[in-house]
Amino acid sequence: MLNQKLKNYNIILASTSPRRQEFLKTLDIDFKIKLKPVEEVYPKELKQAEISDYLSVLKAKPFLNELSKNDILITSDTIVWHEQKALGKPKNKHEAFEMLQSMSGKTHEVITSVCLTSKAKQIVINDTTKVTFKDFTEEELWYYIDNYNPFDKAGAYGIQEWIGQIGVTNLEGSYFNVMGFPVHKVYKTLINNFN
Numbered sequence: 001m002l003n004q005k006l007k008n009y010n011i012i013l014a015s016t017s018p019r020r021q022e023f024l025k026t027l028d029i030d031f032k033i034k035l036k037p038v039e040e041v042y043p044k045e046l047k048q049a050e051i052s053d054y055l056s057v058l059k060a061k062p063f064l065n066e067l068s069k070n071d072i073l074i075t076s077d078t079i080v081w082h083e084q085k086a087l088g089k090p091k092n093k094h095e096a097f098e099m100l101q102s103m104s105g106k107t108h109e110v111i112t113s114v115c116l117t118s119k120a121k122q123i124v125i126n127d128t129t130k131v132t133f134k135d136f137t138e139e140e141l142w143y144y145i146d147n148y149n150p151f152d153k154a155g156a157y158g159i160q161e162w163i164g165q166i167g168v169t170n171l172e173g174s175y176f177n178v179m180g181f182p183v184h185k186v187y188k189t190l191i192n193n194f195n
Helices: 018-026 049-066 093-103 138-147 162-167 183-193
Strands: 010-013 031-033 071-082 085-087 107-117 122-133 168-172
Touching (some): 010 018, 018 183, 049 071, 049 107, 049 122, 071 093, 093 138, 107 183, 138 162, 162 168
Parallel strands (some): 010 031
Antiparallel strands (some): 071 107, 122 168
């Protein structure tokens, strides 16, 4: 359905995330992947969705001069917001352990922003999901860190992986948003703004 609506557009996804690529495929959208390096630095006074909104727009900047009138560029950023600070991707095993241990037995927010940019307009949407973890043992945390790849994920975990299956006790909001792409909002925005 969306493929038909967007048949006059070239969709460009600027993301290395295999999960985001898979979500666009499930929407039956033809798209190309283009990547440009961006230093993901944001002003320290920003909080919650302001951070991911800012970074999703920042990721679009290197492409702005190259967009043709039929292009729609999709850039995105996900953060974990916990105890008044943003948790990005861990740099090493120790940092991954500290992040996961800090969220153990508590509720955190996963916030994903998506920026849709064409020559004519730029729309930024975001979604927030509250995730509650059980109390993890140190053994469980190290098992996850040693056997999975927490380093490409905000907050050092993927909800679709082992740790999500054994550890998530409550979820308020979109599961797919926690995976890094609020598919329902992206669909709605594309349907309502680009046809």
